[in-house]
Amino acid sequence: MRIGLADVPALERGVSLLGSGGGGDTVTAAALLRARLGAGHQAALTPVDEVAVDAQVVPIGVIGATAVFAEKLPSGAEFRAAIAAIERWTGRSTDALVSIEVGGLNGVVPLVVGGQLGLPVVDADLSGRGVPRLDQLSLAAAGRGLTPVVLAEPGGQVLLLAEATSTEVERTARAFLAGSGGWAVLALAPIPASELAECAIPGTVSSAISLGGQALSTDPEDLAEATGGLVLGQGRVVEVSRRPGPTGFAQGSATVLDHRTRSLLRVEMENEYLFAMRDGEPVASTPDVLAVLDHRTGVPVQCDVIRQGVEVAVLQLPAAAFWTDPRRLPVLAPRAFGIDSDPILLEVR
Incomplete structure (x- = not known):
């Protein structure tokens, strides 16, 4: 190619x-x-x-x-x-x-x-x-x-x-x-x-090129549907917290007020977005890809620059099959990052 x-x-x-x-x-x-x-x-x-x-x-x-x-x-x-x-x-x-x-x-x-x-x-x-x-x-x-x-x-x-x-x-x-x-x-x-x-x-x-092409031409809902993903929430970031992590990487969370349901979607992050909870209930996790997109531009928002007041969409995209194999899943499961939860993946919904 x-x-x-x-x-x-x-x-x-x-x-x-x-x-x-x-x-x-x-x-x-x-x-x-x-x-x-x-x-x-x-x-x-x-x-x-x-x-x-x-x-x-x-x-x-x-x-x-x-x-x-x-x-x-x-x-x-x-x-x-x-x-x-x-x-x-x-x-x-x-x-x-x-x-x-x-x-x-x-x-x-x-x-x-x-x-x-x-x-x-x-x-x-x-x-x-x-x-x-x-x-x-x-x-x-x-x-x-x-x-x-x-x-x-x-x-x-x-x-x-x-x-x-x-x-x-x-x-x-x-x-x-x-x-x-x-x-x-x-x-x-x-x-x-x-x-x-x-x-x-x-x-x-090549899959990244295909995914990116879809992301450039569709809104979050259509992108999720086309990729087998899910829109977890859309709304304003109302809180961002950061703290030093035990492994040397910074940890933190970003909380989004979902304008559709008025629920609070909290996304835990380290170097990447790792885990999502809606009103305290776990709804998504690594190794699925959790992506936060700027609502206006569609550009992914990285963990180190997300800030309060930004309008975003939070997506869950399916992990590569390699990581859903039970022999390999623990390597990227939430507990590998100190989060006490089983994986919450799209394929098992």
Whole structure:
């Protein structure tokens, strides 16, 4: 699937929706892609089943304080350094790239990097939505582990973590980011294309384009109907609270006065929107995607910028089937974020 300039707005809107209130700065990532396409370069997606079975596919992405990404743009050397380091350590060359996360800027950045490096980008990712922690990527959920891992930051530092549990990878990465430029490129060991279907989520980038195209041309009710989702509420944000969380991520909630029912819809958030209650009764949760849309523009509102007084629509969109599998569901279920509730998913309503 070739990506043209006309596809960028839909891609940006789709990955922003799948970020579930997180995932970082899609505006800057989309601008980088537009600049590349506008200069005459190409961007394309390769379906999983069209990648040569013996191809080595390297997962890449940007992690850390992605808000800083817009202030401290990548030079491109970070991606080259990360991929070169993982190739040296594993002794395997890179035949293609795959995103670690379709939700947010990582749904766009691999298309830019793939074009710069002359590598195809696989239409898949390792999350199917926005996820806050590396130990919640599909690789870890599938029991494969994450190491070896390479982190390359804008100042030139490159860290390779050869052996560690997925939890230790997450902890080490956060410590590295705290002492560097705030964000870094992450590269994981090459995955044989023949094994991608077991540990990645196929078709997510093209699905994001389709989702974004629908979001650009329909209102929230029509978007929910078209995607098998649900409008949880529409109204004014009457309260936003924030507090430090035990894991180092900020936590909080946003409360919406639903103008249709006059009920109060409270959405709990961390890096992403995680859980929703209507008048105190749980109604929706992760791993379904909870998205908050500006009522006037339809643009998704991220957790870190939602504020009192804004008119919004709150949507619940279905999770990728990967996460509804009972073996993997606990990785993104509410209790994984300290919320004492079973998952409340669209598929079980």
